[in-house]
Amino acid sequence: MKKKILIIDDEERIVVVLQARLESKGYTTLKATNGHEGLEMIQKDKPDLIILDVRMPKMDGYTFLNSLKHIPGTSNIPIIVCTAQGKVEDLFTQRDVHSFVTKPFDPQVLMEKVRSAIGDAPLT
Amino acid sequence: MLQELGTPTFKKELRVLSVGLGRSEKDFLQQALSMSENYLCKVRHESEFEEILDLVGNDEINVFVWRAPKRDEERKLQLSALKKISGFCAVIAYCTTKEEMDVVPALKVGIVHSYYLKESNSPMSVIAALEQCLDRRSQINQKRLIQKLLKTEESFRRVITSSTDGIVIVDKDNQVKFINPKAESLFDVNPLKILNMPFPEDLRKDTVWIKELERTLDKSLYVQFQTVAINWDGELCYLSTIRDITSRILLEKKKDDFFSVVSHEIRTPITVIKEGISQVLEGMHGPLTDFQQQLLSLSLDSTNELNALITNLLDLSKLEVNKTKLDWKMAKIGDIVDKVARKFRLPGEKKGLTVEAVIPESPPTLFLDPGKITQVLTNLMSNALKFTDKGEIRILLDDMEDRIKISVSDTGMGIPKKDLDRIFDRFEQVGRDQHGGTQGTGLGLAICKGIVELHGGKIYATSIAGQGTQFHLEIPKKDFDTICTDYIEENIQKTKDEIFWTMVVETPDQDENKLNQWFTAIQKTLRSNSDFCLKNGSKIFIIMYDVKDLALEVFEQRLRYIETKVGITDVKLLLAAFPADGNNARSLLKKINQSHS
Numbered sequence: 001m002k003k004k005i006l007i008i009d010d011e012e013r014i015v016v017v018l019q020a021r022l023e024s025k026g027y028t029t030l031k032a033t034n035g036h037e038g039l040e041m042i043q044k045d046k047p048d049l050i051i052l053d054v055r056m057p058k059m060d061g062y063t064f065l066n067s068l069k070h071i072p073g074t075s076n077i078p079i080i081v082c083t084a085q086g087k088v089e090d091l092f093t094q095r096d097v098h099s100f101v102t103k104p105f106d107p108q109v110l111m112e113k114v115r116s117a118i119g120d121a122p123l124t
Numbered sequence: 125m126l127q128e129l130g131t132p133t134f135k136k137e138l139r140v141l142s143v144g145l146g147r148s149e150k151d152f153l154q155q156a157l158s159m160s161e162n163y164l165c166k167v168r169h170e171s172e173f174e175e176i177l178d179l180v181g182n183d184e185i186n187v188f189v190w191r192a193p194k195r196d197e198e199r200k201l202q203l204s205a206l207k208k209i210s211g212f213c214a215v216i217a218y219c220t221t222k223e224e225m226d227v228v229p230a231l232k233v234g235i236v237h238s239y240y241l242k243e244s245n246s247p248m249s250v251i252a253a254l255e256q257c258l259d260r261r262s263q264i265n266q267k268r269l270i271q272k273l274l275k276t277e278e279s280f281r282r283v284i285t286s287s288t289d290g291i292v293i294v295d296k297d298n299q300v301k302f303i304n305p306k307a308e309s310l311f312d313v314n315p316l317k318i319l320n321m322p323f324p325e326d327l328r329k330d331t332v333w334i335k336e337l338e339r340t341l342d343k344s345l346y347v348q349f350q351t352v353a354i355n356w357d358g359e360l361c362y363l364s365t366i367r368d369i370t371s372r373i374l375l376e377k378k379k380d381d382f383f384s385v386v387s388h389e390i391r392t393p394i395t396v397i398k399e400g401i402s403q404v405l406e407g408m409h410g411p412l413t414d415f416q417q418q419l420l421s422l423s424l425d426s427t428n429e430l431n432a433l434i435t436n437l438l439d440l441s442k443l444e445v446n447k448t449k450l451d452w453k454m455a456k457i458g459d460i461v462d463k464v465a466r467k468f469r470l471p472g473e474k475k476g477l478t479v480e481a482v483i484p485e486s487p488p489t490l491f492l493d494p495g496k497i498t499q500v501l502t503n504l505m506s507n508a509l510k511f512t513d514k515g516e517i518r519i520l521l522d523d524m525e526d527r528i529k530i531s532v533s534d535t536g537m538g539i540p541k542k543d544l545d546r547i548f549d550r551f552e553q554v555g556r557d558q559h560g561g562t563q564g565t566g567l568g569l570a571i572c573k574g575i576v577e578l579h580g581g582k583i584y585a586t587s588i589a590g591q592g593t594q595f596h597l598e599i600p601k602k603d604f605d606t607i608c609t610d611y612i613e614e615n616i617q618k619t620k621d622e623i624f625w626t627m628v629v630e631t632p633d634q635d636e637n638k639l640n641q642w643f644t645a646i647q648k649t650l651r652s653n654s655d656f657c658l659k660n661g662s663k664i665f666i667i668m669y670d671v672k673d674l675a676l677e678v679f680e681q682r683l684r685y686i687e688t689k690v691g692i693t694d695v696k697l698l699l700a701a702f703p704a705d706g707n708n709a710r711s712l713l714k715k716i717n718q719s720h721s
Contacts, residue, residue, distance in 0.1 A: 017399040084391035104395040
């Protein structure tokens with residue numbers, strides 16, 4: 001079965017390029033434009049990895065993580081925080097985060113982090 | 125005609141001028157005055173009133189004896205002219221009972237200071253008049269002086285009470301000795317109740333600081349205190365000028381927000397451009413011709429350059445508004461230098477250059493921001509690489525007594541002497557033209573300077589045109605106690621508007637004495653409304669600032685963060701509570717201990 005990655009980012013164009021890269025490497029992608037949608041998506045369809053933006057309308061990255069704590073069965077989903085803001089590491093204390101990527105990201109660095117979080121996508 | 129009367133030298137000398145006296149009257153006056161026990165009078169006589177007006181103005185005359193003219197009209201005229209004379213010297217009127225009716229009113233208004241009557245014909249009446257006129261005059265002078273002082277005092281008071289800055293004077297116990305209306309309104313205190321009571325802010329220091337004042341409404345008020353020690357009524361006091369700087373602070377905050385928004389808004393499109401080009405270039409979406417590949421490579425390089433420029437601009441802006449926070453750590457400076465040198469070995473070789481690092485055998489461990497110092501060294505090395513075509517690039521670490529010095533030298537084109545000072549200014553690109561327009565933002569050295577200065581160090585360059593350039597940076601070695609105290613002071617300043625902050629310092633050893641020393645240093649630094657927690661016997665300090673509004677939940681969160689990130693689990697807290705809100709601290713500590721046991 002293909003590994004599912006949920007991209008939560010309010011910028012449609014970011015989602016498009018991320019999807020293109022991830023899907024070309026054999027992953028399946030889901031998308032949400034804010035934390036609320038992300039939470040709904042997770043309840044319907046459990047992803048293997050979440051790539052999370054920080055600054056978003058309606059529900060930002062911090063609030064999303066706070067809410068995620070209360071959804072059972074999600075504590076093992078790795079999360080990569082992908083933000084255009086500088087150092088945000090210190091602000092994420094609510095829950096373990098797999099890693100941080102700064103926009104604009106280096107494609108190789110991003111893909112390494114994805115692989116380290118959920119492994120290679122099975123070749124189909 | 126001056127004539128000396130009497131001889132005793134202990135008598136005070138008086139210069140007396142009479143006008144309008146007849147011969148016998150002159151003799152009588154002179155004889156009478158010579159009998160004075162207190163004064164040695166030098167008398168001069170003039171006949172015309174008009175002629176003496178100039179004489180009395182130049183302070184030559186102490187006493188003026190005026191013969192009131194017999195004719196009413198003339199008397200009245202001279203009386204009005206006397207007004208001027210009585211401003212300069214004491215005036216005695218000499219008259220008959222007939223003229224007395226005009227002289228008495230003049231006496232009342234101070235135009236004449238005393239008088240003697242022709243009819244009394246007694247030398248004693250003259251001496252009495254002399255004593256009286258000198259007395260009256262000195263009384264009048266005193267009164268005038270007091271009026272003048274009162275007027276000056278009133279002017280000063282007006283300046284101080286209408287000042288748009290608050291002014292407060294406190295004594296050695298921080299009790300208010302003086303407060304102006306602006307300070308009363310800034311601190312919302314009653315001027316009658318605050319006098320001789322402790323001022324809400326401790327003003328007993330010779331310095332400048334900023335504080336956010338608590339306001340019940342949803343409004344912030346920031347004030348800057350500037351205090352100097354003064355002598356007030358013979359005792360050591362502190363005069364503080366307090367300025368409302370709210371608008372400036374809010375503007376700075378807006379500027380901060382602006383940077384953060386700009387950085388976010390620009391980085392998003394750059395991410396998309398970069399990622400799109402990368403994917404096509406990688407062949408992810410189909411094969412490319414060589415020319416297409418070449419074009420896209422150029423586009424990708426330019427995108428990266430644009431990103432670097434924006435990052436630099438934001439870095440510099442943050443440095444300029446003092447918003448760059450250093451991530452202080454104990455770091456092995458030798459390793460940092462070595463790592464940077466290694467990074468440049470391969471690119472150097474490609475240009476046929478030797479890249480060498482000269483590091484002493486046991487380089488010191490320093491308290492600095494390793495990331496930022498690496499950024500500075502990388503920038504200097506990449507400049508050296510850029511402007512050197514043959515020879516070598518050398519990075520040298522020198523361990524000096526109170527500081528370390530790192531020099532990056534090259535055998536490149538050099539920098540003309542006249543340009544050496546301005547290369548650290550922003551957007552200066554010295555040597556770019558000669559070098560065929562080598563790419564750069566012109567911000568790198570300005571950023572380097574900012575970072576080195578944040579470390580309390582300095583950066584400078586020496587160069588011989590055509591032979592090479594040396595960049596030197598010097599970073600002071602601070603002893604750990606100083607660093608700790610500085611750091612706390614700095615953080616108290618920085619976080620004054622937050623209700624809570626934690627500070628984590630890793631100590632190089634676990635010396636109990638050292639911990640105690642710091643504890644004392646920190647106690648000195650913290651103000652009375654703060655509380656302080658110390659994790660004893662291990663590597664961690666936790667300091668809490670303004671505990672009163674701190675929720676247990678927030679504290680627990682911070683604690684967990686320390687536990688997971690630093691790996692310290694057995695947290696035992698000691699507490700130093702200061703009188704002001706010791707109870708809050710104590711109850712918080714109780715809660716913490718309960719939840720931990």
